[in-house]
Amino acid sequence: MAGGGTIRPSALATVVAVTATPFDASGGVDAKAMEKVVDRLVEGGISVLVPAGNTGEFNALSQAEWDESVAITVERANGAVVMPGVGRDLATAIHQTRRARELGCAVVMVHQPLDPFISGEGWINYHEAIHQAVPDIALCAYVRDVRRSVEEVARLAGLEGVVGIKYAVGDPPAFADLVQRSDPDKVALVCGLAERWAVSFAASGAVGFTSGLAGVVPKLSLELLGALEAGDYARARELVALVEPFERLRARDGSAYNVSAVKEALAQLDICAPTVRPPASVLPEEFRSIVSRFIEATGATA
Secondary structure, X not given: OOOOOOOOHHHHOOEEEEOOOOEOOOOOEXXXXXXXXXXXXXXXXXXXEEOOOOOOOHHHOOHHHHHHHHHHHHHHOOOOEEOOEEOOOHHHHHHHHHHHHXXXXXXXXXXXXXXXOOOHHHHHHHHXXXXXXXXXXXXXXXXXXXXXXXXXXXXXXXXXXXXXXXXXXXXXXXXXXXXXXXXXXXXXXXXXXXXXXXXXXXXXXOOXXXXXXXXXXXXXXXHHHHHHHOXXXXXXXXXXXXXXXXXXXXXXXXXXXXHHHHHHHHHHOOOOOOOOOOOOOOOOHHHHHHHHHHXXXXXXXX
């Protein structure tokens, strides 16, 4: 379901792939390369796509570029759920949510606000205001602020209109507590820290995980999901070990290469250019061999 109608929380209990946003030689969105990025995920079996997420350089996109990247994703989704990232100031978040609905999306992912003066109450009110302004689209909240207590996140998870939580705080015990306080029929609690954390979060009750590397090798992420769902933690750990060098590279220096490592991989596969926008930078040459070895080890092909 690319959009329209009601979305069930169970639709998010899977690999939630955050798409890269390719740029062309002039610096704009490369529409043809964006199509290839989306097609690779859809043809690889991914059923939830997040354009304009952090791996999509959300904060570096203009509103026109946000529209373009979301529209391309919806056009190429072929039945997959499209869950665009929305956020920034409240008015922009509401505008983007409304545009997502107009483009045919049934759910949006609400980015963690970047305002340095944020309170728990204000954070919850932010989501409530988006829902009140656009009540006919569901919300998935992106939680990455370590200051947010389990009680606050549980309260957010219980709000009308919230069908998912992307939990990106590295605290599995707190997440397990959140699971106990939430209704799985009303909200999907997804590991928001990708493959490296997927095993510990699955053991704590997570249903699925988000992924940036799925754009490089979707079959690996889906195999990991299958192992977790089958309770085959030995195989899951083997798969996590396989992605470890690539994911550690992305996390290096406070996640400085989170996007550039993915784009370097896509460039090596001849899918898009490795270009990223400041304040990010392209992957330094000395690290590109790590990407090459990852591609070789996983058998990824163009």
